[in-house]
Amino acid sequence: MSTTTTPAPTGSNDAAAVPTTTAATPSAALGPLDDARAQLAFAVDHLGLDSGMHQLLATPRRELTVSVPLRRDDGSTALFIGHRVQHNFSRGPAKGGLRFSPNVDLDEVRALAMWMTWKCALVDVPYGGAKGGIAIDPRQHSLAELERVTRRYTSEIMPLIGPEQDIPAPDIGTDERTMAWMMDTYSVNVGHTVPGVVTGKPLSLGGSLGRASATSRGVAHVAVLAMRHRGLDPAASTAAVQGFGKVGRDGARLLAEAGVGIRAVSDVYGAVHRAEGLDVAALIEHVDATGSVLGFAGGEEIDGAALLELDVDTLVPAAVEGVITEANAERVAARIVVEGANGPTTEAADAILRERDVLVVPDILANAGGVIVSYFEWVQANQAYWWSEDEVNEKLAERMTKAWDAVLGYATSNGQSMREAATCLAVARVTEAHKLRGLYP
Secondary structure: OEOOOOOOOOOOOOOOOOOOOOOOOOOOOOOHHHHHHHHHHHHHHHHOOOHHHHHHHHOOOEEEEEEEEEEOOOOOEEEEEEEEEEOOOOOOOEEEEEEEOOOOOHHHHHHHHHHHHHHHHHOOOOOEEEEEEEOOOHHHOOHHHHHHHHHHHHHHHOOOOEOOOEEEEEOOOOOHHHHHHHHHHHHHHHOOOOHHHOOOOOHHHOOOOOOOOHHHHHHHHHHHHHHHHOOOOHHHOEEEEEOOOOOHHHHHHHHHHOOOEEEEEEEOOEEEEOOOOOOHHHHHHHHHHHOOOOOOOOOEEEOHHHHHHOOOOEEEEOOOOOOEOOOOHHHOOOOEEEOOOOOOEOHHHHHHHHHOOOEEEOHHHHOOHHHHHHHHHHHHHHHOOOOOHHHHHHHHHHHHHHHHHHHHHHHHHHOOOHHHHHHHHHHHHHHHHHHHHOOOO
16 A cells, blocks of 8 residues: 655745646646646635645645555456545545446546535535546446445545545446445454445445435526526426436436436437437436436437537536547537536636627535535444435435525626636635634644
């Protein structure tokens, strides 16, 4: 096991100074961490924070990089690299997902952990931000191999996690079964069952009703609010959803149930389109049977990238980061972009969309439903008392609406974009918590 730490920068009096990427993860091109730091720099400038506070907010509190050896089913050994980053915990325990993806690297995890800090503060749940990942393609491994990888990774990061320290949850490439393995590994090591160490668990192990679709439900809820804000009737509106996984699948279903015409959806293999609107329920059945949206008889196959430029009212990028860029932002025809994924719009693309009067509902607001219901699950586990699904969904809608109103009001008052307003509100709350706690020693 190896540990990588990021020292705070020194010798700078510039309020906009940002820590540089460590040598552990060199990067020649701009990526999610650059976008996250640029967003923070704007908020720091707007809020009038000094360079010391800026550096504190820009630098993860803890980082752990671990080797994850795997005994393959054929008896051979493979080695993977895993990370866990805790960006900030001034407002409470760290909270964030675990992703299995071949593209995972430390800078990506740092960015996602920072965004998680702002997300938790924005929707007022008592957490700081964290994120974890293993650079592995789960599609290339058996269930038994994924279990062994998960358990070994959990054992390696055990000093950092716990129901009062850091609570993982599912993300790309992981699911409730992954969380069950993590919970069991942690519990075996401490000698008793600890349901609150992770969220997104199976219901039979202390998961919460409504958690599986919580992120999607939040995305659909704010998408409808955004449509109404722009004077659109959801029942007469159209949308395209990029990604048909954890977020996009139920997001498309819930939007369709609200009357929105879903003209196109995509997955990693391609996209399907129907100008009159797709039958989302039938598409879900097709994906369950075949594993892909391709081959669906109720739509025409199109290139996945073309979905982002379709003539629809609302675009929901719900796959991975960095899909709307300076190269294609001018061709985005949607009037509203609701970010179901983390960081799907680059900083340069953001500026282009704003210039074109495209309303972008930022990820830290749009996809916050998952962490809200993760918080509910954690509370229920700690109390050993579970709520009904209707209660969970009602409380979720209340939190999302309150956050939407706060961000919209701040943006209007300060002449800012929704992303700028959301980041400023969140950074202000984290800064206040840090100042109230003081600096030890």
